[in-house]
Amino acid sequence: MIHAVVLAAGLGTRMCSPLAKVLHPLLGRPMVGWVLSALRELDAEVTVVVGHQAEAVEAALSAPGIHFTRQEQPRGTGDAIRSALPTLPSQGPVLVLAGDTPLLTAATLRRLLNGHQGPVTVATFEVEDPTGYGRIVRSEAGIRIVEQADCGPTEAAIREVNSGAYVFEAAFLRESLADLQPHPPKNEYYITDLVTTGARALSGFSAQEFMGINDRAALAEARLLLRRRVNRGWALKGVDFPDLDSVEVEVDVHLEPDARLGFGSLLQGKSRIAGTVGPHCVVRDTVVEKAATLLAGTVAEGAVLHSGAQAGPMAHLRPGTVLEAKVKVGNFVEVKNTQLHRGAKASHLTYLGDAEVGEDANIGAGTITCNYDGFHKHRTEIGPGAFIGSNSALVAPVRIGRDAIVGAGSVVTEEVPDGSIAVARPPLRISKGSAERLRKRLKGGA
Ligand code: UD1
Ligand code: CA
Numbered sequence: 001m002i003h004a005v006v007l008a009a010g011l012g013t014r015m016c017s018p019l020a021k022v023l024h025p026l027l028g029r030p031m032v033g034w035v036l037s038a039l040r041e042l043d044a045e046v047t048v049v050v051g052h053q054a055e056a057v058e059a060a061l062s063a064p065g066i067h068f069t070r071q072e073q074p075r076g077t078g079d080a081i082r083s084a085l086p087t088l089p090s091q092g093p094v095l096v097l098a099g100d101t102p103l104l105t106a107a108t109l110r111r112l113l114n115g116h117q118g119p120v121t122v123a124t125f126e127v128e129d130p131t132g133y134g135r136i137v138r139s140e141a142g143i144r145i146v147e148q149a150d151c152g153p154t155e156a157a158i159r160e161v162n163s164g165a166y167v168f169e170a171a172f173l174r175e176s177l178a179d180l181q182p183h184p185p186k187n188e189y190y191i192t193d194l195v196t197t198g199a200r201a202l203s204g205f206s207a208q209e210f211m212g213i214n215d216r217a218a219l220a221e222a223r224l225l226l227r228r229r230v231n232r233g234w235a236l237k238g239v240d241f242p243d244l245d246s247v248e249v250e251v252d253v254h255l256e257p258d259a260r261l262g263f264g265s266l267l268q269g270k271s272r273i274a275g276t277v278g279p280h281c282v283v284r285d286t287v288v289e290k291a292a293t294l295l296a297g298t299v300a301e302g303a304v305l306h307s308g309a310q311a312g313p314m315a316h317l318r319p320g321t322v323l324e325a326k327v328k329v330g331n332f333v334e335v336k337n338t339q340l341h342r343g344a345k346a347s348h349l350t351y352l353g354d355a356e357v358g359e360d361a362n363i364g365a366g367t368i369t370c371n372y373d374g375f376h377k378h379r380t381e382i383g384p385g386a387f388i389g390s391n392s393a394l395v396a397p398v399r400i401g402r403d404a405i406v407g408a409g410s411v412v413t414e415e416v417p418d419g420s421i422a423v424a425r426p427p428l429r430i431s432k433g434s435a436e437r438l439r440k441r442l443k444g445g446a
Helices: 031-041 054-061 077-082 106-114 170-177 216-235 435-443
Strands: 003-008 045-050 066-070 093-098 120-126 135-139 142-146 160-169 200-202 266-268 282-284 299-301 303-305 321-323 328-336 345-353 355-357 368-370 380-382 393-395 398-400
Touching: 003 031, 003 077, 031 045, 031 054, 031 093, 031 106, 031 216, 045 054, 054 066, 077 170, 093 106, 093 170, 106 120, 106 160, 160 170, 299 303, 321 328, 345 355, 393 398
Parallel strands: 003 045, 003 093, 045 066, 120 200, 266 282, 282 299, 303 321, 328 345, 345 368, 355 380, 368 393, 380 398
Antiparallel strands: 093 160, 120 160, 135 142, 135 160
């Protein structure tokens, strides 16, 4: 059993955010959650050091095998690790990671653990621009780490840097923590001061994997890299992507082989996709079965599209939407808590809320179910084979019978029995040949 400590108590000032840095989401999982998921693959017993917004961080991460300790004040990484001591064994290796390196993988952590020797081993990598990282200073005497703020010109030029991931012998950690001295001007304790005589610097790690997220530019970069990694995994299982960058698939989404995803779509929550999601769709907690399609620009949440159903372009499917086989929901149609049975169609500009639409019913453009009276929601039932003319208002609660016809522009306030016709509109007045007279009058200003 390997023990690990994740430092997640810092303020994260550079994020300029009211949300704790380590909770910033990446593909539906908080930043620090990615570190924990790599550790889960190692079956590690994990202590997370929390401080800034401790309750929120604990609530977001709480899971079996995860313990929390509190750092009362953010007095540096060296102080943070101190608060984890009571949860650590008296001997053996302890993996220490930062909560702001979400790209690291279990394979990399294994490499670090396998390369551990002596009292402490630090993972290092080389970068073009080392600004912000602690520099690895190698000399006859061994290695040490010099933080950005303390670098002279020679040290500043060193391109080998501290990843922020270490393996410590628990006994060494206990003994040496007492000797740490604070660094002015902020009087912070640095964990990097524990990398001293006898320490090992294990080099050659990937700079990308250890990218520390300190600001939103790095956060956006990390998001792109994670998208690629996740999308690549799905693409290798047979999911069709237009590219590996523009589609974002959150971690709890499930995709089936041969699902097709369009440019710029966001797949969120617990969505399950076996069919096609067109470009620029936002899909949350939605099921798209095989041979079902969401066309471009559609927003769907809590909806189910059965095989052969189609929605969009630019449809809005809200929670409780069920589209059965051969249902067509077209552009600028909003559907909420409504089931459309097999073959029903609402092709344009419609609101269907708290309704049931029977098989093969046809809902004309501009139809509105008036489901809300300002106090309560009411249901609309539209029978199989019914035809609702364009621009009709169905004032719920109301039932339109099987095979009934509602004339265009009608306001329907009572039940239309099966097979009946309902038309409710003011009579049309025709004034033959009057158009020219009216024009003349208007032109003359009279
Ligand atoms: C740290 C290292 C630096 C390394 C870099 C790698 C130190 C002093 N410096 O710098 O050598 O190159 O990581 O990314 O360690 N934290 C606490 N309590 C605190 C302060 C920080 O828990 O009082 C946590 C933060 O939440 C964060 C992690 O420790 O997850 C690292 O802190 P951060 O302030 O990001 O350190 P860096 O300046 O990046
Ligand atoms: Ca950092």
